[in-house]
Amino acid sequence: MPTWEYGLKTGNLSEEEMVKCFEKALTRAAKATSDLHIAKSRKKLRKYTGPFGRSTPDAEPPDYDHIYFFNSGHRGCYLFIKLYPNMERNGRVQFSKEGVTWCMYIDFSYGRDLSPGILADLEVEKPEEYGENFMQELSHLFPGEIVLLKEYEYFRWENGRTVRVVPQKAPENGGQEDIPTN
Numbered sequence: 001m002p003t004w005e006y007g008l009k010t011g012n013l014s015e016e017e018m019v020k021c022f023e024k025a026l027t028r029a030a031k032a033t034s035d036l037h038i039a040k041s042r043k044k045l046r047k048y049t050g051p052f053g054r055s056t057p058d059a060e061p062p063d064y065d066h067i068y069f070f071n072s073g074h075r076g077c078y079l080f081i082k083l084y085p086n087m088e089r090n091g092r093v094q095f096s097k098e099g100v101t102w103c104m105y106i107d108f109s110y111g112r113d114l115s116p117g118i119l120a121d122l123e124v125e126k127p128e129e130y131g132e133n134f135m136q137e138l139s140h141l142f143p144g145e146i147v148l149l150k151e152y153e154y155f156r157w158e159n160g161r162t163v164r165v166v167p168q169k170a171p172e173n174g175g176q177e178d179i180p181t182n
Contacts, residue, residue: 003107003152007086007100009145018102019045019068021141022083026070028141029133038072038130045070045083063088072130079130080107095149103149106131 010018022045030042045068052062067084082105087093094103108131139146 003105004148005095005150005152006104006106007095007097007147007149008102008104008142009099009147010101011099011144013144021143022068022070022081022138025134025137025141028137029130032133032137033130035130043070043072045081060092063090063092065089078108079134081105081134097147097149099145100147100149104146106135108132108134 008018013021026045027042030038047066047068049066050064052064052067055062062084064085067082069083070079070081072079084094084103084105086095086100086103108128
């Protein structure tokens with residue numbers, strides 16, 4: 001699974017209300033996940049005031065008052081979230097999509113790269129379940145709009161070698177493929 005960057009169109013939703021919505025979605029997702037360790041030890045979003053890392057060595061460091069992180073810390077059903085404002089204090093905008101006030105970077109791909117033997121030892125049948133449950137709950141609870149901004153390519157280990165996985169783009173005709181009729 002790749003990682004994604006989503007834009008949150010919060011409208012008049014306050015930051016506190018947004019964080020409560022995320023916490024509620026994380027709690028519901030943890031309870032719905034078959035891995036009992038997740039539900040027992042669910043962590044909370046953590047607020048950090050920096051310093052924040054650079055996206056590349058030559059990039060300027062981001063300038064935020066604060067951002068939020070969530071890391072499930074569980075090896076099988078992994079979930080990582082970074083929640084940050086779309087506009088930095090210095091006025092620099094991360095994504096120019098109209099109406100996006102906050103951004104969410106999400107990754108729940110790590111568990112999929114584990115071997116079936118390791119997943120069996122961890123008693124995990126579906127490693128992406130926590131992330132999928134979270135996205136489903138967030139889409140039901142979040143009063144604003146959630147828009148996909150970017151899907152990142154990634155690398156995975158397959159048959160003793162590293163394989164580059166590039167996200168597939170949706171066809172220009174809205175995701176439907178033309179089917180020949182003859």
